[in-house]
Amino acid sequence: METYRKRRGALASRLADEGVALAMFEDTEGRRDPSIRYFSGHPGDALLFIAADGRSLLVPWDVNMAAAMARIEDVVPYTDFKRSPFAAMAGAVARLGIAPGSVVDLPSVTPYPMYVDYVEACPDHDFRCSEEGSTKAAAALRAVKDADEITIYRAVSAITDAAMDEIEAGVRSGRLASEADVALFIERYLRERGCEATGFETLAAGPSRSFGIHAFPSYTAAAFATEGMSILDFGLSYRGYTSDVTMTFVRGRTDGKRAEMIGLVKKAHADAVAACRPGVRTRDVALIADAVFAEKGYVMPHALGHGVGLEAHEAPAVRSREDNEWVLAPGHVITIEPGLYDPEAGGVRLEDDVLITETGYEVLTHARIVDLG
Amino acid sequence: METYRKRRGALASRLADEGVALAMFEDTEGRRDPSIRYFSGHPGDALLFIAADGRSLLVPWDVNMAAAMARIEDVVPYTDFKRSPFAAMAGAVARLGIAPGSVVDLPSVTPYPMYVDYVEACPDHDFRCSEEGSTKAAAALRAVKDADEITIYRAVSAITDAAMDEIEAGVRSGRLASEADVALFIERYLRERGCEATGFETLAAGPSRSFGIHAFPSYTAAAFATEGMSILDFGLSYRGYTSDVTMTFVRGRTDGKRAEMIGLVKKAHADAVAACRPGVRTRDVALIADAVFAEKGYVMPHALGHGVGLEAHEAPAVRSREDNEWVLAPGHVITIEPGLYDPEAGGVRLEDDVLITETGYEVLTHARIVDLG
Numbered sequence: 001m002e003t004y005r006k007r008r009g010a011l012a013s014r015l016a017d018e019g020v021a022l023a024m025f026e027d028t029e030g031r032r033d034p035s036i037r038y039f040s041g042h043p044g045d046a047l048l049f050i051a052a053d054g055r056s057l058l059v060p061w062d063v064n065m066a067a068a069m070a071r072i073e074d075v076v077p078y079t080d081f082k083r084s085p086f087a088a089m090a091g092a093v094a095r096l097g098i099a100p101g102s103v104v105d106l107p108s109v110t111p112y113p114m115y116v117d118y119v120e121a122c123p124d125h126d127f128r129c130s131e132e133g134s135t136k137a138a139a140a141l142r143a144v145k146d147a148d149e150i151t152i153y154r155a156v157s158a159i160t161d162a163a164m165d166e167i168e169a170g171v172r173s174g175r176l177a178s179e180a181d182v183a184l185f186i187e188r189y190l191r192e193r194g195c196e197a198t199g200f201e202t203l204a205a206g207p208s209r210s211f212g213i214h215a216f217p218s219y220t221a222a223a224f225a226t227e228g229m230s231i232l233d234f235g236l237s238y239r240g241y242t243s244d245v246t247m248t249f250v251r252g253r254t255d256g257k258r259a260e261m262i263g264l265v266k267k268a269h270a271d272a273v274a275a276c277r278p279g280v281r282t283r284d285v286a287l288i289a290d291a292v293f294a295e296k297g298y299v300m301p302h303a304l305g306h307g308v309g310l311e312a313h314e315a316p317a318v319r320s321r322e323d324n325e326w327v328l329a330p331g332h333v334i335t336i337e338p339g340l341y342d343p344e345a346g347g348v349r350l351e352d353d354v355l356i357t358e359t360g361y362e363v364l365t366h367a368r369i370v371d372l373g
Numbered sequence: 374m375e376t377y378r379k380r381r382g383a384l385a386s387r388l389a390d391e392g393v394a395l396a397m398f399e400d401t402e403g404r405r406d407p408s409i410r411y412f413s414g415h416p417g418d419a420l421l422f423i424a425a426d427g428r429s430l431l432v433p434w435d436v437n438m439a440a441a442m443a444r445i446e447d448v449v450p451y452t453d454f455k456r457s458p459f460a461a462m463a464g465a466v467a468r469l470g471i472a473p474g475s476v477v478d479l480p481s482v483t484p485y486p487m488y489v490d491y492v493e494a495c496p497d498h499d500f501r502c503s504e505e506g507s508t509k510a511a512a513a514l515r516a517v518k519d520a521d522e523i524t525i526y527r528a529v530s531a532i533t534d535a536a537m538d539e540i541e542a543g544v545r546s547g548r549l550a551s552e553a554d555v556a557l558f559i560e561r562y563l564r565e566r567g568c569e570a571t572g573f574e575t576l577a578a579g580p581s582r583s584f585g586i587h588a589f590p591s592y593t594a595a596a597f598a599t600e601g602m603s604i605l606d607f608g609l610s611y612r613g614y615t616s617d618v619t620m621t622f623v624r625g626r627t628d629g630k631r632a633e634m635i636g637l638v639k640k641a642h643a644d645a646v647a648a649c650r651p652g653v654r655t656r657d658v659a660l661i662a663d664a665v666f667a668e669k670g671y672v673m674p675h676a677l678g679h680g681v682g683l684e685a686h687e688a689p690a691v692r693s694r695e696d697n698e699w700v701l702a703p704g705h706v707i708t709i710e711p712g713l714y715d716p717e718a719g720g721v722r723l724e725d726d727v728l729i730t731e732t733g734y735e736v737l738t739h740a741r742i743v744d745l746g
Contacts, residue, residue, distance in 0.1 A: 029686075030404075030482065031403075043589070044589070065589075106485070108484060108486055109403065109484045110484060110485050111481060111482045111483060111484060111485070111502075112479070112483050112484070112485045112488040112502040113481055113502060113503050113504050115485040129484075129485040129486060130486050131486050180560065180561050180564050180565075183560070184557045184560055184561055187553065187556070187557055187560065188553050188557055188594070191553050191590075191592070191593050191594045192553075192594045196589075196590045197574075197590055197591070201570075216416070216417070216438075216569075217564075217569045217570055218570070219564070220564050221561070221564045221565045
């Protein structure tokens with residue numbers, strides 16, 4: 001309860017600073033937003049209202065789920081508003097005593113037609129909907145993991161590490177021989193250890209497909225870890241938080257181009273991780289990996305990493321684009337995932353999750369490039 | 374090629390009728406829209422522009438994927454517009470010669486801040502964004518499956534039926550004993566038969582969880598098909614189109630409440646299916662099931678069904694809410710999925726996919742309530 005109250009309080013302070021009286025969050029099909037889970041513990045469809053004075057209101061689709069999981073002082077069933085978000089907005093404004101003329105902030109993904117309907121439902125309030133509003137503020141809060149979240153990350157990282165050990169053993173023994181073997185092993189393993197699901201669709205790409213950054217379909221019945229380079233990119237979701245790791249399996253001759261690519265990816269991974277500490281721009285971390293590759297004439301076709309949390313991709317960004325202004329801070333959990341891809345040689349990627357500490361970094365997971373000989 | 378051209382032509386006619394010069398579709402993370410696949414064959418991230426004169430332009434993120442899969446006359450890489458949708462809009466308006474002052478229709482889910490940026494990028498055009506625009510028109514077109522799509526539906530239905538036979542045999546033999554056993558059998562089976570993925574997350578809920586309409590997590594390591602009623606709700610995605618079926622497994626005494634619930638669900642399923650034919654309102658089909666349940670004092674807590682296609686839930690709606698005005702037409706593919714749920718007795722649901730023909734209906738799949746004795 002206290003954790004969620006603190007999180008809502010942090011947002012409320014920001015609202016007060018910015019002269020916003022009320023912020024709404026929406027989690028529904030087509031517009032998923034785990035910020036509601038972050039602020040209230042409620043994991044499903046709902047609207048959440050947080051006022052600048054710290055009060056809040058949850059409007060869940062499923063009141064039984066809310067009774068079991070939500071940690072918040074006030075809950076009104078969505079059916080009380082005839083399942084209309086506009087009626088719920090009007091109800092929340094009244095219930096929380098939001099003064100006429102004050103500013104109400106909508107999620108940045110609110111469709112234009114819905115924006116118009118919110119304004120009609122509450123004509124006396126000043127609605128704002130921008131990329132700079134509470135959606136961004138919530139993302140910034142969620143980027144810095146608190147003690148409860150770091151505890152969860154240690155747990156999901158340990159399960160992920162154990163899974164990688166089992167996968168390596170299974171591939172070496174020949175028990176996991178196809179892309180589907182590996183992906184379905186993960187699905188079973190995580191459920192036997194209390195995880196909810198994968199954090200995203202497992203990518204298992206054998207040698208014929210590993211040159212694609214994200215092969216489609218994400219896994220097939222085709223062979224895995226045969227001659228060449230195979231990529232396995234997966235994450236486990238535990239209490240809502242996802243890990244995200246990538247292993248590469250190499251079989252056969254690794255001299256020449258493959259050896260060079262593998263060496264560069266390992267060096268980019270090590271150098272980038274070693275540069276992580278509070279106060280460093282994530283852009284500068286990404287530029288370190290870019291430089292490792294550029295020296296040998298390679299270009300990485302994707303970002304170096306990203307934040308992880310209740311979403312597989314969240315703040316902070318970890319990429320070398322000039323518009324990236326994120327600076328590392330204690331509590332950030334980011335991926336470092338350098339990769340190189342070649343239509344002939346195949347693809348190689350190595351990805352771990354890294355927690356930024358007060359003084360530097362802690363590598364949470366221990367992915368590897370497995371040489372099968 | 375011809376199929377996609379026809380589909381774009383059908384939309385272009387509607388645009389012309391409504392005085393709209395250009396419609397845009399967007400498929401990207403957070404705003405997935407398979408309408409782009411429907412109109413062009415391109416299955417990934419992209420913008421698609423269709424003009425009222427029938428010309429069109431695809432702006433894909435991945436030009437290699439477009440070269441392999443898109444069937445459309447004009448393709449410009451997103452990078453040519455510096456990966457800005459607003460620059461792409463300005464470019465499309467120029468390339469397709471959309472006259473100043475004419476109406477450009479945006480997807481109904483366009484976020485308010487993006488709407489503002491589109492208007493800024495093309496100040497001489499009249500942007501519209503409403504629930505009644507091209508998003509709805511595309512949904513209406515997609516609801517009526519053409520010959521190519523019906524061929525795909527016969528194929529995916531046959532694979533789904535074969536999977537159900539294997540699942541029943543596996544559960545009867547004890548080989549599929551946990552929720553994960555059943556769900557992972559499906560994952561492997563579909564990939565071995567050329568399907569892309571499941572159409573949605575498989576729901577396998579053993580007797581302790583089957584009273585929930587959509588149990589969370591969707592499957593666990595817990596036992597399946599032990600004493601009581603277990604529900605299995607799954608779909609297979611083949612060339613983008615998903616099937617959607619639900620089986621129920623019953624073990625142990627079925628006298629009393631369970632027997633009554635099972636009998637009512639079977640009757641609701643049979644009566645609702647039998648009522649399907651062109652010209653019938655889907656609301657009236659749903660009311661038939663409601664009446665079967667009401668006679669014995671039961672209420673179904675969800676809609677009777679929904680359209681299926683490139684999305685697991687699409688038009689037409691099949692529910693008894695008063696605002697449902699859909700009328701069945703040849704080419705509709707809908708689910709019929711009556712269900713009853715009781716915290717003590719558990720849940721029972723029976724779901725099949727039904728094609729509306731010129732004269733009536735054809736049941737595409739053959740789900741069942743399996744009595745394990």
